[in-house]
Amino acid sequence: MQLTDGVITLRHPNVDDAHDVASAVQASLAELQVFMPWATPDYGPAQARQWMFGEFNPGEEPFIILDAHDEIVGSCGLGPIDQLNRVIELGYWVRSDRTGRGIATRAARLLARHAIDNRGAMRVEIHMSVENPGSRRVAENIGATYEGTMRARLLLNGEHHDAEIWSILATDPHNPVL
């Protein structure tokens, strides 16, 4: 499974990627730790393999993000689908020395399209802490709709954060991800 827009490629990771995923996490630790508490100083290939095989979040569909040179510049994924309601959540992070170039926006767009076209989602959600303006901007960039703020939705480093919820519907008119 590969998803590409001609600039970045998303593909499912395999065990041979574990070392490079862990290196990318370590190179981004300061930024990741704030919003992704699984990113710890001892994150290594073993933790990357656990992520790949869904041990952190069973049912998740993980992807690595590759640039034009096939280098891993981050990862992203779809959460487990809520089959009854056809709802799925997407998430992303980008290696700190590669941010600010539209990579997360491209990845989120590809993921949302994949969720709707290939996974049968009617509704794709993006959640982020109210203190994460970069992630909010990604949701805006892909044309998602802000729906509200959930109180104390995320527990990050021992502190509860309110979280914004954004969505894309398969039926949204002029949907930029379709």
Ligand SMILES: CC(C)(COP(=O)(O)OP(=O)(O)OC[C@H]1O[C@@H](n2cnc3c(N)ncnc32)[C@H](O)[C@@H]1OP(=O)(O)O)[C@@H](O)C(=O)NCCC(=O)NCCS
């Ligand atoms: C948030 C994150 C995914 C953005 O990745 P990226 O590849 O830089 O994203 P993009 O370049 O596609 O877009 C980011 C946008 O946010 C803006 N932005 C970034 N940081 C910002 C900040 N602190 N305040 C306001 N805007 C910010 C950028 O200027 C850019 O805006 P633009 O599209 O108008 O130019 C990345 O910084 C990251 O991995 N952060 C740590 C993990 C994380 O927070 N993941 C999301 C959890 S919900």
